[in-house]
Amino acid sequence: MITLHYSPSTASLVVHWLLIELGVPHELAKLDFDRNEQKSPEYLKINPAGVVPTLVVDGQVITESAAIVLHLADSYPAAALAPAIATPARASYYQWMFFMANTLQPAYRAWFYPTEPAGEANIDVAKEQARQRIEAAWARVAQHIEANGPYILGEKISAVDFMMTMLMRWSRNMPRPAHSWPALQAHAQRMKARPSFKEVYAREGLTDWT
Numbered sequence: 001m002i003t004l005h006y007s008p009s010t011a012s013l014v015v016h017w018l019l020i021e022l023g024v025p026h027e028l029a030k031l032d033f034d035r036n037e038q039k040s041p042e043y044l045k046i047n048p049a050g051v052v053p054t055l056v057v058d059g060q061v062i063t064e065s066a067a068i069v070l071h072l073a074d075s076y077p078a079a080a081l082a083p084a085i086a087t088p089a090r091a092s093y094y095q096w097m098f099f100m101a102n103t104l105q106p107a108y109r110a111w112f113y114p115t116e117p118a119g120e121a122n123i124d125v126a127k128e129q130a131r132q133r134i135e136a137a138w139a140r141v142a143q144h145i146e147a148n149g150p151y152i153l154g155e156k157i158s159a160v161d162f163m164m165t166m167l168m169r170w171s172r173n174m175p176r177p178a179h180s181w182p183a184l185q186a187h188a189q190r191m192k193a194r195p196s197f198k199e200v201y202a203r204e205g206l207t208d209w210t
């Protein structure tokens with residue numbers, strides 16, 4: 001039994017999307033952020049950070065979107081979304097997944113939760129720094145895809161492309177959206193054309209950035 005604790009349009013989107021892409025039977029447990037359900041004592045027992053996603057697989061709790069994505073890709077090898085262990089492709093796969101999780105995600109966190117870096121008094125500075133970090137990161141990914149694409153690992157799609165698409169989406173209302181880089185726009189179009197993307201959009205009730 002697999003249960004995804006999620007909230008629409010958040011970091012749980014990539015997990016939801018992959019569960020659909022991989023054809024994994026699952027249940028959804030929706031958290032209402034407007035009611036702060038992600039901070040309820042009950043939810044904090046399984047995810048002490050009070051964030052989504054949380055995936056519960058046969059009773060085992062797994063948190064951190066990138067970790068869940070890596071685990072799902074390994075667990076369903078028929079989809080070939082993870083290169084073989086100890087190969088050069090696997091090294092690149094780790095590199096880019098960690099880049100998404102360690103460089104882009106914290107910068108987005110600072111953009112969307114700008115009081116966290118240095119309090120209410122420093123929101124503008126926090127947002128400006130986050131914006132610069134996000135744009136610099138996308139410039140680097142765009143350069144890489146332009147030279148080595150169409151996917152992050154070249155000709156073959158991998159789980160990182162799903163993570164990357166979710167993160168590109170997060171910039172859609174920012175001063176410089178990721179899709180304004182032509183190489184990233186082309187990547188996004190490929191990913192959006194997947195039936196699983198349309199399906200996760202339908203299931204989460206999303207309509208923008210199509």
Ligand SMILES: N[C@@H](CCC(=O)N[C@@H](CS)C(=O)NCC(=O)O)C(=O)O
Nearest residue numbers: 010011038050051052053064065066
């Ligand atoms: N590193 C975590 C970050 C998750 C995260 O920040 N999720 C946000 C939504 S995008 C969240 O749940 N925010 C609610 C809150 O902080 O109260 C992961 O990748 O799973």
